[in-house]
Amino acid sequence: MAKTTIDSNAIRELAKLLEETGLSEVELKEGDRSIRVVRNGATYIAAPHAAPPPAASAAPAGADVTEAGAITSPMVGTIYLALGPGEAPFVSVGSRVAEGDTLFIVEAMKVMNPILADRAGVVKRILASDAQPVEFGETLLILE
Numbered sequence: 001m002a003k004t005t006i007d008s009n010a011i012r013e014l015a016k017l018l019e020e021t022g023l024s025e026v027e028l029k030e031g032d033r034s035i036r037v038v039r040n041g042a043t044y045i046a047a048p049h050a051a052p053p054p055a056a057s058a059a060p061a062g063a064d065v066t067e068a069g070a071i072t073s074p075m076v077g078t079i080y081l082a083l084g085p086g087e088a089p090f091v092s093v094g095s096r097v098a099e100g101d102t103l104f105i106v107e108a109m110k111v112m113n114p115i116l117a118d119r120a121g122v123v124k125r126i127l128a129s130d131a132q133p134v135e136f137g138e139t140l141l142i143l144e
Contacts, residue, residue, distance in 0.1 A: 010035055022110055024078055025133060038133055069121060069143040073134045077108035079115075081130040089130075091141070095123045103141055106134060119143065 014026050014037040025038040073079070081089040081104060090102050097103065097117045104115040121143035128140040 011037060024107075024109075025076070067139065067142055069124065070139045071103060071115070071118070071141040071143060073106060073115070073136060073138045073140055075106055075108050075113065076136050077106040077113070077134060079128045079130070079132060079134045079140065080105045080107065080112075081126070081128065091123050091126070093123050093126060097121060097123065097143070104128065115140065117143065 014035065017026055018024070018037060025036065027034055027036040083090070083105070090104060091097060098120050099117055101117045102114045103117055106113045106115055123141060124144045125142040126140070127142070128134060128138075134140065
């Protein structure tokens with residue numbers, strides 16, 4: 001197995017790009033290798049990894065395409081389960097929600113975007129974690 005080397009200059013350049021653009025994450029792919037840099041406040045996390053093989057599923061890692069009632073993220077960003085630190089979450093397991101109720105907030109490019117229930121139901125599962133990055137199409141919550 002070939003040893004993977006980390007290109008520290010590429011990580012520095014990607015971190016600089018995050019600062020300049022205000023983005024929360026960026027990924028660089030070259031062939032079968034990639035480097036992903038994520039900003040969480042002033043902390044940078046660099047994760048070099050091999051790209052998935054071409055036959056891998058195109059579904060995002062958090063997506064559960066077979067689960068009925070899935071509410072998915074409409075964008076890449078950072079998810080918040082409550083209005084602010086120490087506040088009660090918008091919903092919890094067992095909560096009844098009406099169509100249009102706020103379930104979460106996803107911050108993308110410094111804009112807070114409410115994620116609304118597209119139908120009424122009861123919260124069966126919450127798959128997202130507070131203040132964590134989410135991907136487009138990632139399953140956040142399951143409604144019954």
